[in-house]
Amino acid sequence: MAAITIRPATAADLDTINEIYNHYVLHSTCTYQTEPETIEARQAWFANHGPPHPITIAEQSGHIVGWGSLSRFHARAAYGRTVENSVYVDPNHHRRGIGRALLADLIDRARQLGHHTIIAGIDAEQTPSVAIHAALGFEQVALLKEVGFKFDRWLHVIYMQKML
Ligand SMILES: CC(C)(COP(=O)(O)OP(=O)(O)OC[C@H]1O[C@@H](n2cnc3c(N)ncnc32)[C@H](O)[C@@H]1OP(=O)(O)O)[C@@H](O)C(=O)NCCC(=O)NCCS
Secondary structure: OOOEEEEEOOHHHHHHHHHHHHHHHHHOOOOOOOOOOOHHHHHHHHHHOOOOOOEEEEEEOOEEEEEEEEEEOOOOHHHOOEEEEEEEEOHHHOOOOHHHHHHHHHHHHHHHOOOOEEEEEEEOOOHHHHHHHHHOOOEEEEEEEEEEEEOOEEEEEEEEEEEO
């Protein structure tokens, strides 16, 4: 299998980031967004991620096959060294180690940036997502019942956390 490389995202990647993400908006509960992200909103998101909160791209054979990010967990200042991670892999490239490479890299970057802990908020139905976080050392610390409503049903959210 061709090598997976991880690099910081640039503005030129935003269309592909959105294309991958919007597949999950429309077809899954792994994001609670219900309408596709616009390119304008994606550009604002990119502009708001400064150096402490990297956005990364996974490439294989010159193609973007996934992306990851670290975001502020909460706007209040005292949460400053707590980050929330996202990882989205092109659905045509699942189970080839891309998610693992992206998440392991985000954990390394978070440590190097001096963050203290990473939190992942995961829809409880998303077995692949729960499994990948557990595989990389995250532990479930909370279950919030029926906090989401999508596709005509109530959804539970699991919080998983890794101390760095
Ligand atoms: C979750 C997701 C990122 C996994 O990416 P991936 O590239 O397919 O995963 P990998 O091949 O790197 O798998 C790494 C580990 O995750 C777990 N895993 C991944 N997919 C799984 C599945 N369908 N069922 C069970 N475990 C799974 C396994 O532990 C796997 O290790 P293994 O292959 O040695 O068994 C991908 O399914 C995805 O993009 N899902 C939609 C978005 C999402 O839910 N993101 C996470 C929330 S931020």
